[in-house]
Amino acid sequence: QVQLVESGGGLVQPGGSLRLSCVASGFTFSSYTMKWYRQAPGKEREWVADITSSGNTGYADSVKGRFTISRDNARNTMTLQMNSLKPEDTAVYYCVWAAYWGQGTQVTVSS
Numbered sequence: 001q002v003q004l005v006e007s008g009g010g011l012v013q014p015g016g017s018l019r020l021s022c023v024a025s026g027f028t029f030s031s032y033t034m035k036w037y038r039q040a041p042g043k044e045r046e047w048v049a050d051i052t053s054s055g056n057t058g059y060a061d062s063v064k065g066r067f068t069i070s071r072d073n074a075r076n077t078m079t080l081q082m083n084s085l086k087p088e089d090t091a092v093y094y095c096v097w098a099a100y101w102g103q104g105t106q107v108t109v110s111s
Helices: none
Strands: 003-007 010-012 018-025 034-039 046-051 057-059 067-072 077-082 091-097 105-109
Touching: 003 091, 018 034, 018 091, 018 105, 034 077, 046 067, 046 077, 057 067
Parallel strands: 010 105
Antiparallel strands: 003 018, 018 077, 034 046, 034 091, 046 057, 067 077, 091 105
């Protein structure tokens, strides 16, 4: 069955960096667009970034220039490099494929 397993979250100070990973299984990873979403406390889930099967990327305005999405099709892995983190980036980050969501990984940006 489809599995999406995120890792890499944690507590970081403003201005710091984190690298999230998502390992996918149960489908042909290399053939599909993959996405990152996030949900902050008390807010709706929002799209963060996505990457197509050919490597084209898209970013929400709120993270453009600070976050970088990438994929390694040989390892069925997608990553999100997050730099210059801000307190408003605090959220649970989810790896998404089609209608499938991972369990999420918590990112907290605080001094």
